[in-house]
Amino acid sequence: MKVKSTSAKIGDWVFVLICVLISIICVVPMINLLAKSLSSTDYLVKNAVSLWPKGFNLDAYKTVLSDPKYIRAFFWTVFLTVVCTLVSLTMTVLCAYPLIFDKLKGRGVINIIITITMFFNAGTIPNYLLMQNLGLLDNPLVLILPSCLSVYNMIIMRSFFYGIPDSLRESAEIDGASFIQIMMKIYVPLSKPVMATLALFYAVGRWNGYSDALLYMKKTEFYPLQLLLYNIINNINSVEVATQEGFSSPGLTASLKAAIVMFSTIPILCVYPWLQKYFIHGVTMGAVKE
């Protein structure tokens, strides 16, 4: 390592400073929200809260955590996310694994069938009519089935499978293992990193998604958290809520809204940093597909 000149050292610190600024821009909105959620209404109506809570209290969180509506939506969304992630991961493996065999007849055609769906979408209305005809409208399954395989994620998994040496598979074949056994005993255990990445992608997609529920789900009891949040932020109260709890148009207090947003963000913010090294690998693989 060479000794750096003074100007190069100053340059290093300039870049550090830029990065500090960028990081601040990233976290300030969250800190602002956190401060508001912990502040008392008196200070909030005076617009006195910026980055530090004033009149510190946990009332907003107590209200959120004692309201069965939010707790229900929270656990329903957790449940949905877990089920969706498991189903989607299974589907992804089922699709990716057979396609790595170059001896598989019809592989070319199957690849084309799969690729077309990446580039051509029938559109919102045809999809809606399909759900209607399948009887999936207002059925909780509509939040799971239509999005249970992402071709993009499948390609990431397939390129990971390609990276597993053929010799492992071939020696297992010679030992008389069936293809399903090879998948379960060799491929699945070896692909934990990519599984973690794709699980994160699927889970984040389900946790954050609300458009499918908006389109296909009219029953408020099956609303995922994000759609409930959308309605709360925009003061759209379903008739049921309005009559039961007497919310009027001004909506909830600012601190309560902030607490609800925090409440529905924290699970993901707690998870993603631990998976960083995996998802970086996954994103990179998706981009440099053969």
Added chain:
Amino acid sequence: MTKVKTSKPAVAKKDSTRSYLKRYWQLYLLLSLPLLYLLVFKYIPMVYIQIAFKKYSIIQNVWEMPWAKNHGFEYFIQAFGSNDFRRALRNTVVLNLMDLVIGFPAPIIFALILNELCFKRFKKVVQTVAYMPHFLSWVIIYSLALQLFAPGEGLVNMAIERLGGSSIPFLNDAAHWVGTYIGVGVWQNFGWGSIVYLAAIAGINSELYEAASVDGAGRFRKMWNITLPGIKPTIVVLLIMNLGNILGSNFDRPFAFQNNLVMNVADVISTYVYRTGIKGLQFSLTTAVGLFQSVVGVLFLLMANWLSRKLGERGIW
């Protein structure tokens, strides 16, 4: 094809098919579920595309509905004659182009900045923080924006007012809304988008940098002459994908951000289809719009891919 050899050539073919299936049936079994999914949820909806050319009726089967006027193109003509659709089309293209011009370079610049950091721990922390916005839903991002930019009570407007300025209607005025929308898009994506470029930078031969240092090249010289050319293929491929998607429209982001005051610049095709189709029940019209969007999207992608090969870069397929 298979390792099993048959002695009689006449039955060899039949036998090899049988032994092939005997060996490989499990793979087809595994594939059957994903393929069934694609058939039901991706291909069967294509049957309903014909509604674009037919007069939709709730009581009839898709195949039995009568053809629309003007050789079936009535609804396409109607769509292009409608101000609402033309507005949505214009907004889609304008917002996507602005995302491209402003949002596309941001991750590249961020990756270049990160690459200059020599403190590994610090770099990692910055990365973690910068990836955070990608994990927030658009509803949450909108509510964050509301807390920051709301007139009067938003943090940014509070600061502006304290500094003696007058509050800016970031979310309620057409021009400001577009700026906010694009800016928030950059905020959400610059960190996540940089991952790919960082990987590409990591793949550049480090001897190039050493040789350049020996020749006396400075920091920016190396950035311009080594790093940027090194990640050019990645930039081109991603640019093409973005160009091909110029008519594509995400639903979650515009829908979360739009309000009645800014519909003139905020209504894009996806939200137009939702309002007019699902809410307004004009199924034929909005299916036609969706079909137009899909077909043009595919054409753009093909063109962009062709262009990239012409420029000597690898295509995306």
